[in-house]
Amino acid sequence: MNTSSNNNDTLCVVPPAASLEGFASLTVPVYRASTIVFPNAAAYRSRAARSPDGYTYGLAGTPTTRTLESQLAEIHSAARSIIVPSGQAAITTVMLALLKRGDHVLITDNVYPPVKLFARTILHSFGVDVEYFDPTRLADLEAKIRPGATKLVWVESPGSTTMEICDIPAIAARCRNSGALLGCDNTWATGLLCKPLSLGVDIVAEAITKYAGGHSDILLGAIILDDLDLYARFRAALGALGVGTSPDDCSHALRGIQTMALRIRHAGALSEQFAQRLEASGFKVLHPCLPSFSGHALWRRDFAGCSGVFSLLLEGVDPGKVDRALDQLRTFAIGASWGGTRSIVAPMVVAGERHAMPAHEDVSYIRLSIGLESAEDLWRDIERMSDVLLG
Numbered sequence: 001m002n003t004s005s006n007n008n009d010t011l012c013v014v015p016p017a018a019s020l021e022g023f024a025s026l027t028v029p030v031y032r033a034s035t036i037v038f039p040n041a042a043a044y045r046s047r048a049a050r051s052p053d054g055y056t057y058g059l060a061g062t063p064t065t066r067t068l069e070s071q072l073a074e075i076h077s078a079a080r081s082i083i084v085p086s087g088q089a090a091i092t093t094v095m096l097a098l099l100k101r102g103d104h105v106l107i108t109d110n111v112y113p114p115v116k117l118f119a120r121t122i123l124h125s126f127g128v129d130v131e132y133f134d135p136t137r138l139a140d141l142e143a144k145i146r147p148g149a150t151k152l153v154w155v156e157s158p159g160s161t162t163m164e165i166c167d168i169p170a171i172a173a174r175c176r177n178s179g180a181l182l183g184c185d186n187t188w189a190t191g192l193l194c195k196p197l198s199l200g201v202d203i204v205a206e207a208i209t210k211y212a213g214g215h216s217d218i219l220l221g222a223i224i225l226d227d228l229d230l231y232a233r234f235r236a237a238l239g240a241l242g243v244g245t246s247p248d249d250c251s252h253a254l255r256g257i258q259t260m261a262l263r264i265r266h267a268g269a270l271s272e273q274f275a276q277r278l279e280a281s282g283f284k285v286l287h288p289c290l291p292s293f294s295g296h297a298l299w300r301r302d303f304a305g306c307s308g309v310f311s312l313l314l315e316g317v318d319p320g321k322v323d324r325a326l327d328q329l330r331t332f333a334i335g336a337s338w339g340g341t342r343s344i345v346a347p348m349v350v351a352g353e354r355h356a357m358p359a360h361e362d363v364s365y366i367r368l369s370i371g372l373e374s375a376e377d378l379w380r381d382i383e384r385m386s387d388v389l390l391g
């Protein structure tokens with residue numbers, strides 16, 4: 001057997017470099033990598049010096065990831081952003097990196113529910129003291145915040161399902177006075193409609209899964225911030241945990257963002273119109289754009305508009321009737337998550353999940369996310385649902 005002059009194996013493994021001359025495109029290339037190659041041994045030995053921004057190992061990102069991170073940072077006028085595998089991971093990474101045994105954390109009672117699951121399992125097992133507060137009552141925050149011991153206050157505005165808007169600048173001032181960092185989940189608004197860093201927030205989390213992804217087919221999250229020390233801490237924590245994201249998913253998010261402003265403008269306008277019409281037909285509608293909504297004035301002050309998600313509050317409607325109403329829908333799909341091209345509804349219950357805000361056993365909610373189908377089809381669907389609910 002003659003193998004001595006056969007370089008076929010190498011030809012298979014090392015592709016030739018194609019010329020880039022004359023090639024220009026409007027897209028961001030997908031750079032996949034686990035190994036990052038170094039020009040020489042000394043560069044490899046000193047690779048840690050490239051962190052937290054440079055390229056060291058695929059887990060910490062490739063130019064595709066960095067492009068998405070820079071674009072989100074620019075949309076927020078922020079110094080940096082970090083892409084993580086989901087919106088939930090953005091929140092848990094912040095909490096895992098900042099909190100240790102004996103620390104106190106205050107979380108708004110209307111937070112995205114899986115954050116409460118994380119708090120009562122993982123944070124609890126690590127000895128972190130978790131407490132919930134009512135974000136609509138500053139006095140509740142003032143009574144619960146412990147100067148020196150409260151390391152982090154976490155808000156979400158509007159809150160999940162019940163949509164309360166909180167006074168972020170006032171909460172930020174209380175946090176600064178007590179030495180606590182303030183984090184904010186900005187998924188509903190995105191950086192296009194609210195820039196929480198400019199309102200005094202230290203750390204923003206967003207589910208890129210929703211409006212940036214925009215097509216119900218990827219899961220990603222982002223941590224967005226100005227403080228470079230915190231940025232290095234979060235990157236180091238993700239490296240230690242072994243958490244990274246796929247450049248292919250980041251490429252889908254970069255494509256989604258291309259149309260995000262238009263999609264949100266459309267969904268926001270339609271959600272406002274539907275909210276008004278539903279209110280006029282006798283529903284209690286939870287949408288910040290409505291003058292009847294308690295957070296309306298704060299929303300007008302701090303937000304540049306509305307996105308496509310809002311809720312109906314149902315009093316004394318039994319779950320069987322809610323299910324019958326939702327089963328009339330032909331254009332809306334029933335499911336979790338939102339922010340895609342398809343309109344989505346979900347029945348929601350918050351009683352039993354509340355620790356600091358009032359909740360009534362006989363109150364439930366229907367959350368609607370408006371997508372890109374025709375307004376007539378969607379409204380006809382909403383009428384079919386309303387007929388059962390009001391009948």
Ligand SMILES: *Cc1c(COP(=O)(O)O)cnc(C)c1O
Nearest residue numbers: 086087088112185187207209220
């Ligand atoms: C969906 C959502 C998340 C979680 O995002 P995933 O990417 O699904 O983990 C976090 N916060 C809010 C407000 C959300 O709506």
